[in-house]
Each structure stands twice: as structure tokens, then as C-alpha cells.
Amino acid sequence: MSRLQAEHLYKVFGRRSDEAVAKLESGTGREELRADGTTAAVIDASFTVEPGQIFVVMGLSGSGKSTLLRMLNGLSEPTSGRVLFDGQDLTALSPQALRDVRSNKISMVFQHFALFPHRSVLENAGYGLEVQGVPRAERQKRAAEALEMTGLGGWEKSWPDELSGGMQQRVGLARALATDADMLLMDESFSALDPLIRRDMQDQLLVLQKRLKKTIVFITHDLNEAMRLGDRIAVMRDGEIVQLGTAEDILVTPANDYVASFTQDVDRSRVLTAGAIMADVDTAFGVTTDSGTTLRTAADVLAATPATVAESTPIIELFTPCSTSGIPVAVTDEAGELVGVVPRSRLLAVLGEPMTPGTLTDARDTAPVSTDKAVARA
Structure with a gap:
């Protein structure tokens, strides 16, 4: 079972929103609705x-990406559609049941840290547990563990204004992790940070994800960040999802x-992998x-190659x-079996061809570049 399912979500602001959804479903455009004073923020997601x-x-x-995110945890009610x-x-739950889900199963990491200035780092990290009613000793223990995971061990007694922006964001992340929620919603969580700190936070998130294997919905306006972090990416424009796929799908076949x-x-060289571009x-x-x-057989190729690379390289x-x-460089799978080769010309x-809608081929062989392989997180 999927952890999260969004089914035909619409969010319309303005009068007669139900009528607006029906018009959108029949093909009326977003701009046409806007002329009537109605704004379609999310359309059939x-x-x-x-x-x-x-x-x-x-x-x-x-x-429409932030509006979509708010519908995923019930902070904003869909005009139409449902979230499972x-x-x-979730769209059928009572307000109290929905609050329980948000308190225990879904945590939010905000763009602007949202730390309490009058609380210590440890108290901020444990705030979600306090809302849950967790006893003080246990929440301090779990909050300290979360701070340690995010690289803030030893800063428990500090105040938020004593921390850098990146460190404050780590506290926000620790607060979400401390609740041990099944899913994290991250709304432009790194966009307020300087580029180097932002990349460091991306590294931190990927390291934590390898260990914790959380389900994460991450909102960003930065495609490089999306491609670095995302197992799958939804690209939105004017309230609609215009493409859904892996980073390689979007880069190779927009x-x-x-x-x-x-x-x-x-930077294609850091996104595409050997498995994505290899030839037969x-x-x-x-x-x-x-x-x-x-070279006449696969065994000949393996015997002659000075080194092999993995599909995820x-x-x-x-x-x-x-x-x-x-x-050509030999590409092997996890079992060490030869699955393809990368000729220099390929x-x-x-690297040299512009990315345009369609499928890339190289000048030497007409086999299409694969887009269903794992993406590298460089």
C-alpha cells in the first residue's frame, strides 16, 4: 500500500467553488475563471x-505547490478530491482526529524555522512531544537523540538566537524527527539558507534518510535541489502537475x-547515471x-576492461x-553481472546534446538513452 495517495485534488478560492471545479473538469481554463473572481490554486492533482x-x-x-502541501495534512481542505x-x-476525519494525525503521524518542517526564542534548543526540539503529552524525561531524551542525529549534540542548552541559520533549521528538523512521525512534510525548508549551508542541509537529509527511511514530501522551487533529493518529482505550473517522474525522466525527456x-x-553529469546512458x-x-x-562476448568485455562501474555511478x-x-566502460549490476557499456562517444x-522534449540518442548508436534507472545523488 502507498503511504500517501492524492486523488484528483482541487483547491479553488472564491465564490461558487464547486461550480468552478465542474468548469475546470469540463475544460475551462484557469485564466477564464480568474476573470470571474475565482482562483484555482490546485487543479486535478x-x-x-x-x-x-x-x-x-x-x-x-x-x-500551487504550498497549497497542495497544506491539503496533504489537512491544514487546508480540498474543494474536491481526497487524501489517503x-x-x-484524511478528508473524512473529524477535526480532532485530524489533529491527532498531525500530532503523531505527520510532522512539518517549515521554511523559516519557527523556533520559540524563549525556549532552549532542547525544549524547541521536544515541542512536538510536549504537544503529544509525552512525559518530560522521555521527551528530553528523545529530543536530545534527535539533536544528536542532526549534528547538534552539545547545543541543547543554547538559545535559538545563538545559532546560525543552518543550525536553526537543524533544530526544526530535529523537532520533526523527535516525534518519530511516519511522514515529514518539508515546505521550502532550505530555501532561506545560504547556498553552501543549503547543500550541507541536503547532505544531512540524505544521510538521515538512509538511516531512518522516512516518507518525505519536499517542496522546492529549485530544480537542482529537486533532482538531488527526489526519488520522484512532480513539476507544477499554474496549479497543475505538468510532469511526474524521476529526475532522469525530467532531465532526459521533459x-x-x-x-x-x-x-x-x-549539471547533467551529477544527475544522470551510468545505468541511464549505457548502451547494449x-x-x-x-x-x-x-x-x-x-571483443566478441560479454565475458571478453569483462576480462578486457580495466575497471567496471555500477549502474548508479x-x-x-x-x-x-x-x-x-x-x-567502452563496462557497467555491472549489484550481482557483478555485465548489463551494459558506456562508449566514450556516448x-x-x-553531455553535449541540448535537452529537448523527446528521447536522446548518441551519434554512434541508435539505442535510446534509458530513463528508468536510479538517479545519482551527488
Whole structure:
């Protein structure tokens, strides 16, 4: 069962919102509704989030991403549609039952830290537990453990104004982790931070995720951040999800020109992997090594290659083996079996071609670049 399911969510502000939803379903445009004083913030949003997955919602200001997030934990009631959490329909719960879910199962990490200035770091980290009614000794213990996980061990007695912005955000993250909630909702949580601190927080989140395997919905306007963090990404525009897929799907096969415009400045070498760009093994057959051996089988390729790479290897790490090897670089799976090769020409073609809607091929062989492999988190 999916941890979270959003089913045909609409959020319309203004009079006769139900009528507005019916018009949207029949094809009326968002701008046409706006002329009547009605704003469609989210339009027919549907997706699932699996347990342990980081699901990123990416879009510019006004795209509807934060409104969508607020519907996921009941802070904003959908005009139409429903939200299922572990099979439970959140839109059908009583206010008290919904508060219980937010207190115990879904934690929020805000953009602007939301720390209490008159409480110590430890007290801030334990605030969610205090709301739950957890006894003081236990909540202090759990809060201290969460602070240790986020790199703030030893800062328990400090005050928020004694911490840097990055450290304050770590306290916010620790507060969410201390409750041991099943799901974290993170609304532009790192966007107020300086670039270096922001990347450090991304690193911290990925390290924690490997250990804790939380289900996370992460909101951002930064595509590089989305691609670095997201197992799956939803790109929003004007209230609608215009593309849903992995980072590689979005980078290699953007759904439209709008999505393609976002990918122009993305460092492909850190997003695409060997598994995503590799060619079939038989493209190496017929290649002659420096020693004069002609490769005819997969075994020949493995025997001749000076080094192999995993499918998840980011292509930035292929530059050296591709430049120094006279044969295509061998790509192996977790069992060590040969699953493909990366010829030098293929690597250069993928890096050199502009990303446009469609499927990339390289100049040497017409096999399409795969988009269903794991993305590298570099």
C-alpha cells in the first residue's frame, strides 16, 4: 500500500467553488475563471508516495505547490478530491482526529524555522512531544537523540538566537524527527539558507534518510535541489502537475518546453547515471583492445576492461575511465553481472546534446538513452 495517495485534488478560492471545479473538469481554463473572481490554486492533482520515498514537488512561486502541501495534512481542505494516508481518508476525519494525525503521524518542517526564542534548543526540539503529552524525561531524551542525529549534540542548552541559520533549521528538523512521525512534510525548508549551508542541509537529509527511511514530501522551487533529493518529482505550473517522474525522466525527456526550460542549467553529469546512458553490451563487440584482442562476448568485455562501474555511478565519475580506456566502460549490476557499456562517444553525446522534449540518442548508436534507472545523488 502507498503511504500517501492524492486523488484528483482541487483547491479553488472564491465564490461558487464547486461550480468552478465542474468548469475546470469540463475544460475551462484557469485564466477564464480568474476573470470571474475565482482562483484555482490546485487543479486535478493526483499522485502516490511510497513508504521511505522522498517525493519532491517543484514549481515557481504561485504554481500551487504550498497549497497542495497544506491539503496533504489537512491544514487546508480540498474543494474536491481526497487524501489517503496509510489507507485512511484524511478528508473524512473529524477535526480532532485530524489533529491527532498531525500530532503523531505527520510532522512539518517549515521554511523559516519557527523556533520559540524563549525556549532552549532542547525544549524547541521536544515541542512536538510536549504537544503529544509525552512525559518530560522521555521527551528530553528523545529530543536530545534527535539533536544528536542532526549534528547538534552539545547545543541543547543554547538559545535559538545563538545559532546560525543552518543550525536553526537543524533544530526544526530535529523537532520533526523527535516525534518519530511516519511522514515529514518539508515546505521550502532550505530555501532561506545560504547556498553552501543549503547543500550541507541536503547532505544531512540524505544521510538521515538512509538511516531512518522516512516518507518525505519536499517542496522546492529549485530544480537542482529537486533532482538531488527526489526519488520522484512532480513539476507544477499554474496549479497543475505538468510532469511526474524521476529526475532522469525530467532531465532526459521533459514533457514540454516549460519543463525543458528548467533543465537547461542542470549539471547533467551529477544527475544522470551510468545505468541511464549505457548502451547494449553488444555495441562493444568487434572492438579491438590495445593488445589486439577482439571483443566478441560479454565475458571478453569483462576480462578486457580495466575497471567496471555500477549502474548508479554518476557520469561525472566516468570521465577518467572513458578517457583512459581503449574500450567502452563496462557497467555491472549489484550481482557483478555485465548489463551494459558506456562508449566514450556516448558519454560525450549525452553531455553535449541540448535537452529537448523527446528521447536522446548518441551519434554512434541508435539505442535510446534509458530513463528508468536510479538517479545519482551527488
